[in-house]
Amino acid sequence: MSTFLPFSLEGVGIHTGRPCRTSITPTTPGDGIVFATATGDIPAVASAIDPHSIRATNLVYGSSRVGMVEHLLAALLWYGVNDARVDVEGPEIPILDGSALPWVNALVNAGAHPSPRFVEIDAETEIVHGDSVARISPAQELSVSIFLQYDEIEIGSRQMVFTPTVDDFMEILAPARTFAMEGEVEQILASGLGLGGSLENALIIGKSGPLNPGGFRFDNEPVHHKMLDVIGDLALLGGLPLARLEIVRPGHRIMHELVRRVAPKTAS
Numbered sequence: 001m002s003t004f005l006p007f008s009l010e011g012v013g014i015h016t017g018r019p020c021r022t023s024i025t026p027t028t029p030g031d032g033i034v035f036a037t038a039t040g041d042i043p044a045v046a047s048a049i050d051p052h053s054i055r056a057t058n059l060v061y062g063s064s065r066v067g068m069v070e071h072l073l074a075a076l077l078w079y080g081v082n083d084a085r086v087d088v089e090g091p092e093i094p095i096l097d098g099s100a101l102p103w104v105n106a107l108v109n110a111g112a113h114p115s116p117r118f119v120e121i122d123a124e125t126e127i128v129h130g131d132s133v134a135r136i137s138p139a140q141e142l143s144v145s146i147f148l149q150y151d152e153i154e155i156g157s158r159q160m161v162f163t164p165t166v167d168d169f170m171e172i173l174a175p176a177r178t179f180a181m182e183g184e185v186e187q188i189l190a191s192g193l194g195l196g197g198s199l200e201n202a203l204i205i206g207k208s209g210p211l212n213p214g215g216f217r218f219d220n221e222p223v224h225h226k227m228l229d230v231i232g233d234l235a236l237l238g239g240l241p242l243a244r245l246e247i248v249r250p251g252h253r254i255m256h257e258l259v260r261r262v263a264p265k266t267a268s
């Protein structure tokens with residue numbers, strides 16, 4: 001558990017293009033993370049995942065909704081913020097630079113320290129969605145292996161294993177930015193998403209590499225971002241699972257189903 005001072009960050013929402021501001025205030029242990037919107041509160045639990053989320057993790061509860069919670073949730077989890085009120089102005093959490101680094105920097109400035117909570121899971125589960133597969137089984141400590149597949153596009157390393165006891169979230173996951181393939185952009189915009197997206201807040205990857213000036217922040221930035229998204233979705237379990245996870249072609253859809261299936265029924 002971390003103590004911290006309240007703080008706010010603001011910026012554009014990547015999918016709606018609208019201005020968004022998010023303010024985080026510590027609350028009482030046991031309260032959990034609660035998104036406070038203009039129409040009501042939304043608990044950050046697996047059962048609140050919007051089943052219609054596309055290219056993001058969105059939460060719904062009653063008539064209230066908040067989009068793009070995953071990078072913020074990953075940072076809060078890692079910095080031991082298990083109980084907080086997250087006041088949401090605008091339809092989404094701001095995308096900032098596309099990574100979790102601005103949230104990490106704000107948390108560090110607010111006095112938080114790395115101290116992720118871990119939770120036990122009961123049983124082994126495997127989920128298959130088309131070409132994507134996710135397996136989770138109880139273990140002494142967390143390790144997450146992911147494998148991406150993007151044919152004909154140079155994205156750097158396609159495999160990654162993250163072990164929280166060995167690897168540093170701040171160094172290797174937090175700075176990795178949201179990405180899309182150049183060939184996907186038209187379709188994303190046509191479906192009414194990505195309206196706030198730009199080279200300032202997303203990596204756009206062409207056949208021979210990123211179009212962004214400066215290129216990747218590190219060679220394997222896309223696979224690190226996928227891992228960041230996996231950690232952000234796992235945060236909806238109330239902590240990182242003591243488990244071994246193997247995910248082939250990870251995406252929010254398969255992670256949402258995994259999290260819903262594994263979540264303790266009392267907490268969701």
Ligand SMILES: [Zn+2]
Nearest residue numbers: 070178225229
């Ligand atoms: Zn992401």
